[in-house]
Amino acid sequence: xxxxxxxxxxxxxxxxxxxxxxxxxxxxxxxxxxxxxxxxxxxxxxxxxxxxxxxxxxxxxxxxxxxxxxxxxxxxxxxxxxxxxxxxxxxxxxxxxxxxxxxxxxxxxxxxxxxxxxxxxxxxxxxxxxxxxxxxxxxxxxxxxxxxxxxxxxxxxxxxxxxxxxxxxxxxxxxxxxxxxxxxxxxxxxxxxxxxxxxxxxxxxxxxxxxxxxxxxxxxxxxxxxxxxxxxxxxxxxxxxxxxxxxxxxxxxxxxxxxxxxxxxxxxxxxxxxxxxxxxxxxxxxxxxxxxxxxxxxxxxxxxxxxxxxxxxxxxxxxxxxxxxxxxxxxxxxxxxxxxxxxxxxxxxxxxxxxxxxxxxxxxxxxxxxxxxxxxxxxxxxxxxxxxxxxxxxxxxxxxxxxxxxxxxxxxxxxxxxxxxxxxxxxxxxxxxxxxxxxxxxxxxxxxxxxxxxxxxxxxxxxxxxxxxxxxxxxxxxxxxxxxxxxxxxxxxxxxxxxxxxxxxxxxxxxxxxxxxxxxxxxxxxxxxxxxxxxxxxxxxxxxxxxxxxxxxxxxxxxxxxxxxxxxxxxxxxxxxxxxxxxxxxxxxxxxxxxxxxxxxxxxxxxxxxxxxxxxxxxxxxxxxxxxxxxxxxxxxxxxxxxxxxxxxxxxxxxxxxxxxxxx
Numbered sequence: 001x002x003x004x005x006x007x008x009x010x011x012x013x014x015x016x017x018x019x020x021x022x023x024x025x026x027x028x029x030x031x032x033x034x035x036x037x038x039x040x041x042x043x044x045x046x047x048x049x050x051x052x053x054x055x056x057x058x059x060x061x062x063x064x065x066x067x068x069x070x071x072x073x074x075x076x077x078x079x080x081x082x083x084x085x086x087x088x089x090x091x092x093x094x095x096x097x098x099x100x101x102x103x104x105x106x107x108x109x110x111x112x113x114x115x116x117x118x119x120x121x122x123x124x125x126x127x128x129x130x131x132x133x134x135x136x137x138x139x140x141x142x143x144x145x146x147x148x149x150x151x152x153x154x155x156x157x158x159x160x161x162x163x164x165x166x167x168x169x170x171x172x173x174x175x176x177x178x179x180x181x182x183x184x185x186x187x188x189x190x191x192x193x194x195x196x197x198x199x200x201x202x203x204x205x206x207x208x209x210x211x212x213x214x215x216x217x218x219x220x221x222x223x224x225x226x227x228x229x230x231x232x233x234x235x236x237x238x239x240x241x242x243x244x245x246x247x248x249x250x251x252x253x254x255x256x257x258x259x260x261x262x263x264x265x266x267x268x269x270x271x272x273x274x275x276x277x278x279x280x281x282x283x284x285x286x287x288x289x290x291x292x293x294x295x296x297x298x299x300x301x302x303x304x305x306x307x308x309x310x311x312x313x314x315x316x317x318x319x320x321x322x323x324x325x326x327x328x329x330x331x332x333x334x335x336x337x338x339x340x341x342x343x344x345x346x347x348x349x350x351x352x353x354x355x356x357x358x359x360x361x362x363x364x365x366x367x368x369x370x371x372x373x374x375x376x377x378x379x380x381x382x383x384x385x386x387x388x389x390x391x392x393x394x395x396x397x398x399x400x401x402x403x404x405x406x407x408x409x410x411x412x413x414x415x416x417x418x419x420x421x422x423x424x425x426x427x428x429x430x431x432x433x434x435x436x437x438x439x440x441x442x443x444x445x446x447x448x449x450x451x452x453x454x455x456x457x458x459x460x461x462x463x464x465x466x467x468x469x470x471x472x473x474x475x476x477x478x479x480x481x482x483x484x485x486x487x488x489x490x491x492x493x494x495x496x497x498x499x500x501x502x503x504x505x506x507x508x509x510x511x512x513x514x515x516x517x518x519x520x521x522x523x524x525x526x527x528x529x530x531x532x533x534x535x536x537x538x539x540x541x542x543x544x545x546x547x548x549x550x551x552x553x554x555x556x557x558x559x560x561x562x563x564x565x566x567x568x569x570x571x572x573x574x575x576x577x578x579x580x581x582x583x584x585x586x587x588x589x590x591x592x593x594x595x596x597x598x599x600x601x602x603x604x605x606x607x608x609x610x611x612x613x614x615x616x617x618x619x620x621x622x623x624x625x626x627x628x629x630x631x632x633x634x635x636x637x638x639x640x641x642x643x644x645x646x647x648x649x650x651x652x653x654x655x656x657x658x659x660x661x662x663x664x
Contacts, residue, residue, distance in 0.1 A: 003286065003624055004099035010035060013079070016092045017208070020622050020642045021105040022313055023129075024293040025122040028054025031129050032314055032642070035623070036092040037107070038079035039063065040209045042219060043314035046120065047241040048155045049127035051184065054296040054308060055317055057155040060177075060186050061241040062221045064131060065147040066091075066118075068111055071140055075111040077118075083204040083218050100624045102262040103289050104255075114138035121258045125297075127186075128242035132251045135231040142231045146239065148188055149202065150224040152179040156315060159220045166222050168197045173249065174240075175225045189240040191249045193229030214572025262289055265334070272335030274388050276660045283615035287652050290625040291330045294645040295339055298346060306346040307339060312628050312641035320347065320356040320367075321437060322646055324377035325588065328384040329649025333656045337389050344382060344398070351375075351401055354408020355417075372417050372428040372435040375405055376460035380528065383467045396475055406468060406482070409461075419461075420509075423495060424488030425453045426461045427509065438521075438557065438581040442574045448581045452510035455496050456521040459528055462489045466530045493532035496522070503544040504533075518559035520549050520589050526596035539600045545593060552613035553630045553638070554647075555589035557581040560632070567633030569640070583632035584639070590614070591650030595657055604662045611658075614651055626651060 009015045016036035024030045028050030034040055039062070047061035066077040076089035096110040107118040115137040122129050135142055150166055153159045166179045174189035175197065188195075200223040211217035229237055238251035248254050269288050270277045298308040298318065309330065311322035323343065331340035350357050350367060356375040357367030379402065386395055409426060412418035415435055417428045428435050429451030432444070436454050440447040465486035472479035496504040498514075504522035507515040523545050525531055526538045533541065549555040558565050558581070566579040590610060598607035614626060621627045622642025629640040 002099050002101065003619055004097060005035070005619065006097045007095070010092060010095035010098050013087060013090070013092055016079075016095070017081075019098075019620060021100070021120075022293065022622055022625065022643050023103055023105070023120055023122050024296075024313070025050075025126060025128070026124045026292075026296055027127070028057060028296045028310060028317075029122070029127045030057075030293075030313055031120060031122060033063065035095070035098040035105070035107070036079045037063070037077065037095075038081055038087075038092075039205055039219070040081070040207055041314065042158055042207060042210055042216075043155055045151075045155070046131065047127065047129045047186075048314075049186070049243050050296075051127075051243070054298055054310060059151045059153050059155050060127075060243070061129065061188070062149045062151050064239065065149060066133075067145045068094075068109070068114070068116060069143040069145070070111050070114050070138065073112070075109070077107075077109050077116070081206045081208065083206045085206065100286075102259065103293065103624060104258065105623075108136075112138075114140075114142060116142070116144075119255070121255065123242075123247075123254065124258075124261060126242065126244055126247075128240060128244055128247055130238060130240055130251055130254055132236060132238045132255065133231070134236045135233055138233050144193075144229050144231055144237065146193075146227040147198075147223055148175075148225045148227070148239075148241075149221045150177060151221050158216050158218065162201045162203070162220060165199060166224055168199070168224050170195060170197065177224055184243055185245075186241070186243045187245060187247075188225065189242070189247060189249060190227055190229075190238060192237050193227045196226045196228070198223045198225055212570055213576065262292075265289060265292055268335045270335075275333070275335055275656060276662075279659065279662075281615065283618055284652070284655055286618055286624055287626070287648055288334050290643065290648050291334050291652060293625070293643065294326065294330055294648070295336075295343075300346065300349060303346065303349070305342060306349075307342040308346060309343065309645050311646075312644040313622070314641065316641060317359075320350075320358045320374035321371050321377060323347065324356070324374055324381045326645040326649040327381040329591070329651070329653035330645065332384055332388045333649070333652045337385070337391075340381075340385050340388075341391070341394060344378075344385060344394075347378065348398060348401055351405065353413045354405040355413055369414055370433065370435060372415070372426070372454075373437060373457055373460060375409075376457065376464050378405075379464035379467045380460065383463075383470075383529075386471075392474060395471055399471055399475060399477070402468060402471070406464070406485075410485075419485075420453070420492075423492030424485060425458045425492040425495075425508075427453050428457060436521075438519075440577040440580040442577040445574075445577075447577055449510070450507045450515075452507045452515075454507050454521060455504050456524045458489065458493060458496070459522075459525040459532065462486060462493060462532050463528045463530045465489060490532045493525075496525075497533075497537060501544075502540050504541060517562055518544060518548055519557060520545055520555040520586070520593075523555070523589065523592050523596050526599060527592035531599075535600070538596070542593070542596050542600050546597070550593060550610070551585050551630065551632070551636050553590065553617060553627075553636050554585040554587040555593055556583050556585050556632045558583045558632075565632065568631050569629060580629075585630035585632055585636060587614075587626050587628065587630065587644060587647035588650045591652075591654030594654045598658055598661060604658050607658045608655070608662075611651060611655055 358371035625643035
């Protein structure tokens with residue numbers, strides 16, 4: 001699939017700045033920017049290296065300021081926005097088109113009768129970025145000057161200290177760069193052209209998206225070196241930025257390797273027997289490639305092949321909850337069962353007191369076990385893995401861990417997470433602890449307090465118990481206790497039904513009683529394989545969510561009729577956290593809604609229609625991927641991360657479930 005836009009987007013500074021691109025390297029590093037080739041976030045850069053994969057991400061190469069001289073006229077190909085609002089130069093005016101070839105961004109710049117193409121990709125498994133220029137058309141030679149703008153700061157900070165120098169040294173075919181802030185040197189290579197060394201801080205880059213988010217909006221970067229060359233029609237020039245001292249400078253070969261890698265991803269998906277890829281539209285093929293961007297290495301001392309999932313780009317790391325929710329769509333729906341197994345095995349090593357960790361901090365500190373649902377999503381991910389593979393041996397290996405998890409939940413673990421013997425339901429929470437996915441908290445302000453018995457947690461608990469019944473029977477183990485617990489949970493779940501409203505309470509047994517607000521969490525009581533609700537109740541849940549929460553790109557986190565509903569996400573952290581789960585639309589919920597709708601109405605074409613707006617969304621925000629969140633009010637402007645793992649995953653998984661149903 002080729003996602004492409006022309007001058008109607010590229011030539012408008014506002015729209016060109018609102019479209020972003022992303023390339024990744026499979027170890028946590030990435031490159032990202034706007035199609036205007038200008039900075040709008042602190043997270044933008046051409047080489048953001050994961051120095052301790054998948055974390056310790058560090059901005060090394062910020063951008064390349066390219067200027068073409070053709071027929072004695074100069075054409076800047078880059079765009080800079082400065083503090084105060086001035087834009088200079090306007091390189092976006094030279095952009096004829098922008099497209100994605102797979103996940104590779106491609107710019108076509110026009111100047112007179114000349115056309116220059118630029119591609120960016122990363123080497124899998126390395127902190128290495130390739131930038132290739134091809135002179136497609138001209139009637140005269142073209143002179144190309146490229147200024148390398150560098151930094152050495154953590155990817156999520158701003159550069160305020162200008163009292164140091166990034167030391168540069170010419171080496172064969174390039175420049176070596178070192179700074180006191182980094183533990184390792186890095187390099188800029190090019191097999192063509194002439195390098196000259198520079199030593200200048202450029203101050204006052206304006207970052208409008210940081211300002212929108214209420215954060216610091218001014219940054220500074222270092223002009224490290226300049227590359228100059230001359231190109232004739234048909235010539236190409238490649239610049240490589242890397243933490244490796246030896247790289248492949250044959251860009252044609254490196255690009256072919258990258259294309260082959262993506263072709264293999266598509267081939268694996270199409271060749272997987274348990275998947276139905278017939279009638280797959282191009283936008284689903286694009287998501288197969290997008291899914292791969294989130295799967296990264298997390299080497300462990302006892303398992304150097306460990307895998308994890310980056311929750312979202314550009315700022316999230318790997319989260320237990322996001323990983324378990326995303327795993328089936330990112331791996332099983334793409335035919336990569338071996339990756340699913342490695343992910344499940346990796347996280348099995350972190351189970352502690354019956355809990356999976358929620359956060360692996362970016363600095364590599366000990367993980368935090370502040371989640372009630374990540375562990376329950378782990379059961380569902382394992383169930384789906386077994387359904388796809390029938391890997392009985394692996395289930396036998398995990399069964400003692402799963403049994404121990406159930407035992408811990410029955411007797412009680414961290415944060416007062418325990419099974420209530422009165423109704424068989426899970427209770428979770430302590431004061432100031434946010435344990436569900438609706439976890440926004442600003443200082444002492446708990447935005448969505450859900451201490452008690454959350455509806456989705458208990459839908460997951462009921463399904464986890466059924467999963468244990470099935471696994472016990474397959475392995476010849478005792479299943480009666482799990483069956484008894486499941487029956488008690490189903491009976492207890494009746495307490496969630498709000499007869500007056502005609503849908504489920506969001507949380508019961510809170511300090512203020514039962515919470516009747518209409519939120520999307522109850523959709524999982526329908527979409528999960530085992531529902532504790534009657535068929536009529538399932539239909540009413542789907543209808544209620546459809547009428548009040550459904551948008552083109554997901555479900556609102558709170559009904560528009562609620563007095564606390566907030567329809568626009570933005571501002572400083574307090575305002576953003578206040579809106580995060582109070583009306584903001586979440587893309588990942590669209591998949592479960594479509595599956596739930598299929599379940600109660602058995603209309604696959606109608607269920608698929610709920611997913612199709614995502615095809616249009618792939619041309620906006622993070623091009624080729626799906627955003628984290630959207631405004632609750634029309635036109636549902638995308639916000640948050642430009643590429644979110646569970647948004648991509650659940651869209652892919654839902655499409656596969658529904659398409660399989662069409663085949664049957």
